[in-house]
Amino acid sequence: MKPNASSQRRAHNPVLRGSEAATALNLADRCRAQLSPALQALLQVAAQVAEEMGFSVYAVGGFVRDLLLGVKNEDIDLTVEGEGIAFARHLAATLGGTCERPSAFGTAVVVAPDGHKVDVATARSETYKHPAALPTVRPGTIRDDLFRRDFTINTLAFALHGPQAYALLDWYGGYADLSEGIIRVLHNRSFRDDPTRIFRAIRLAQRFGFILHPHTLRLLHRAVHKGWIAGLSGARLWREVRLMLAGESPVQCLLRLDEMGVLPQIDPALTLSQERLGLLTRVYEARVELADTAPDAVGRAWPAYLAALLQGLDASVIRRVCARMALSPRATQELIAGIGVVEDACRRLCGDGDARPSAVVAALRPLPSDLVPLLMAWCPQRECQQLIRHYLTTWRHIRPCLTGDDLKRLGAQQGPQIGRLLARLQAAKLDGEAPTREVEEALVSTILRSS
DSSP: OOOOHHHHHHHOOOOOOBTHHHHHOBOHHHHHHHSOHHHHHHHHHHHHHHHHHTOEEEEETHHHHHHHHTOOOOOEEEEEESOHHHHHHHHHHHHTOEEEOOOTTSEEEEEOTTSOEEEEEEOEEEEOSSTTOOOEEEEOOHHHHHHTSSBGGGOOEEESSSTTBTBEEBSSSHHHHHHHTEEOBSSTTHHHHOTHHHHHHHHHHHHHTOEEOHHHHHHHHHHHHHTGGGGSOHHHHHHHHHHHHTSSOHHHHHHHHHHTTOHHHHOTTOOOOHHHHHHHHHHHHHHHHHHHHOGGGOOOSHHHHHHHHTTTOOHHHHHHHHHHTTOOHHHHHHHHHHHHHHHHHHHHHHSSSOOSHHHHHHHHTTSOGGGHHHHHHHOOSHHHHHHHHHHHHTGGGOOOSOOHHHHHHTTOOTTHHHHHHHHHHHHHHHTTSOOSHHHHHHHHHHHHHHO
């Protein structure tokens, strides 16, 4: 559910910046009110470990932002003035958990026994040799570390221990921008250094109902005009696109990307025509409906949205777009094949073909759950929608009374014959031809005698 950003903004107090912010707002009460006892205990253990090691440790970024907004977020980010990986290993050992994915950037992930994950990073500063390059990092202070963040609303932090524990740290005006609902970069080179911030700016703005600061918007347009997105690796580009497609406002995000000229920077074939926009909107509506009526039929979000965005393109163009975003050949082929299944199922449902339940089940059974919303969007006709809903809520769950063991007892041979008989029984059950176990047994006997 999209947070009510305007009401959150009204609830905030005027901001005090820099060192004054530490005395202006203490987040201890918010942590007690909003975090589970397990997360509160985890933060306390992290503070104890930091004191034992002589390090300073801070909660940072989106975790602090969402705490201030009153938005649930159990993804804790900790920054350590000291050796981040050493701290992560000690914290994992103290918790009885594991330390995973240590990196050359001084980052690691701590997994607690209850499954909670904590991202740990060494406080650092960074520089970029050229647009879209991976950064060159060196150890730094917490203030250095916060300055390398993407937007001011993500520069907020608080210490877990010491005399200023839980006091808000705000050197870059993040609290004011959060209060006003503004997305603002920290410096003029931000989008040049890391063009993925273009996608994150749009995603955050849509998620919270915020606006881009006018100067930030000008810098974003300049970054698009300069073509800096082309310097992103496929993996980094796909991560941002996938997060958008899996988020709360994928259609609005894609619309903004199109308006700002970002989509053609990914591939010239990516334009948001009215037809594609309508299809994407119907995919969104289908996912909302299915979340209530058939939640087990809703798979991952991104495949249906990506397929809708690629609607009408040749397979060769789809492969080119997917290759630009570093999707594996297997994932690409599955997507192309899935689109084919959707098109075939739509033809079978919406034409003058067989509308018996067994025929509908046969048409829809090969459809990956990820693409069920796409099918509903692709077949907007009322009659087709009714058939799809019957399939999702009822028909796909119907099974014959007899089992494979029952069929062998009746004389069927082990092997393919069992599968064929079960399929025939399911079709008869769906179409009302075999309402009872006795009728199923009679049908099997008839089939076996005639074979």
